[in-house]
Amino acid sequence: MNMKKHLILPALLLSVSIGYSQKNKNAYELASPNGQNKIKFELVKNAPKYAVSHGKTEVISPSEMGFVLKGNEDLSSNFEIKGAKTSTFDETWEQVWGEKKNIRNHYNQLVVDLQQKTGNKRKLQIQFRAFDDGVAFRYVYPKQNVKDSIFIMDEKTTFNLKEDGKAWWIPANRENRDEYLFKDAPVSTLDTVLTPLTIESKSGLALSFHEANLVDFASMTLVNTKGTELKSDLVPWADGVKVRVKDSFTSSWRTIQIGENPGELITSYLVLNLNEPNKLKNTNSYFRPYKYLGIWWGMHIGKYTFWESDKQGATTKHAEEYIDFTEKEGFNHLLIEGWNKGWTPAWYENKMHMFSFTKNADNFDLEKVVEYGKKHNVELIGYHETGSNLINYLKQVDEAFALYKKLGIHTVKIGHVGSKLNMKQMHFGQFGVNYFRYILEKAAQYDLAVVYHESIKDTGERRTFPNMVSREAARGQEYNAWSEGNPPNHLTIIPFTRLLSGPMDFTPGIFDVEVKQGYPGKRVQGTVGQQLALYVTIYAPIQMLADLPENYEGKPALQFLKDVPTDWEDTKILEGKIGEYITTARKDRNSADWYLGTLTNEKPRNVEVSLSFLDPNATYEAQIYVDAEGTDQTHNPEAVAISKKTVKASDKLQLKLGGAGGGAVRFKKL
């Protein structure tokens, strides 16, 4: 670690002692290490303002900062600068697991200490960081000589975009949380939207607005206030207060990732870099990336029930059959949903459901299944559906985690179906933020890795807590089982939007894409080639093989799912257009092999990419799985053409994708 102090851009100031009464000395400029991204900070009429530029392009025009506290004391004006410090930081750190092994955290920082001139003379510190892949800032409200609790009623931060652009958005504060289809619209027409919010600006930049290291604060949504101006809209408590704290607070980082093409957003690690280093040193002893099967899809397509019935999915008998199949195909993890007491046919409705997290359903013997699994090298993944009744869950969580620890279960998937937590608080408010962090830290105490469903959005926690392995936090595969489904372009949008926040438990790998055993008319809107591509396109350290065992039985394409890793040394986006297509290459962390995934929206596509990412001194066997000739989502969608050829880094690869199709390649180093 090396942290040295020096003045970064002494445009107006050559000294760190600030003359705060002098007009032109109330302005600072902070540039990223390569000088491309710049933040300008200025006190204008005693109010803090910031602006952002990339090269010669103004990205954010002067915008507001600060908060409104209860009692109408406005923490956004009447300030003077008490001090300012600049520093630079450059460190390369290693991810315990991830989409890239070594990550460089290189930025210049400006910390400005403000104090109000009259009244309670409240202090506010604003920290700015300029990275080569974007900028970030956060607020620190230090302990001060004012004896009161702090109620933040509003955040005044705005993002006054210099120009309009195409925003890829989902709505905020709705019944289904973040499980919505992304749409595109001009920034100037947006209502309240969730982050990450990705914008293709008129001048051709790719921007993503999000936050990092969200702790004991409300999550930020964005609302269009006027023109192309977006404003932070913190998700409130049930009583309307946005954030309640005692003496001090530190907001999450407000992040703006800036790329010259949308693919650069995916290989930006700015959000992770703004989280604290790993606090858990022992996760390697209980969590390594893996692939898993599950008694799961059967419930979604109506073959099984979650609840006790003659069609119950989670029976000891089914579990043993699934364990046999999992072992036979060479996998080691199995998720079983609905194993416990408390499930009813109306389990997903908004009610205070009373699940038990320790008692087996009648036809399911957890200890026996765990033992059977151990004999066959298959570890169970624990499952807790809270139904968002956290009062019930928190009463049992210690006992439930202790049970898993005793049984040697090291991952727990935790669901939070319901529009509000405890039918009262929004998932994304400060209450939810604190709840999800509390459970994550508690799970670590029991050597448990966590997969959240219906959770708060990811803000990079996995860097600090590498037991935070994956989450849903978007419309996943399940919607293809029982809703109108995810249209093909969904998969070409989420890599540039939702997936910027972190790993997703999308649950790919449906081979019976027409879902012949499911509800009439419901299906996956794509080909098996597209499903294969998802294992490379979507990054997650755990990936499900979501389909029923009988749909994998004897399928040659299953070999790709056996081979594809879930832990990577490096990631490259070879090409991509939001809503149209994406081609991703990743290098395995534990071998010399590379993998490629490519998929397209409803339009067929001829992919041609350079293989220059391969080692130039090596030869590879390309094992190619792609839509068979004439295949698309409505014509023979399960047909995958499998072929092999020898390739080098100087070659180009051509793949022909059908509509809603895709392909996947393993480059095995020879």
Ligand code: CA
């Ligand atoms: Ca869900």
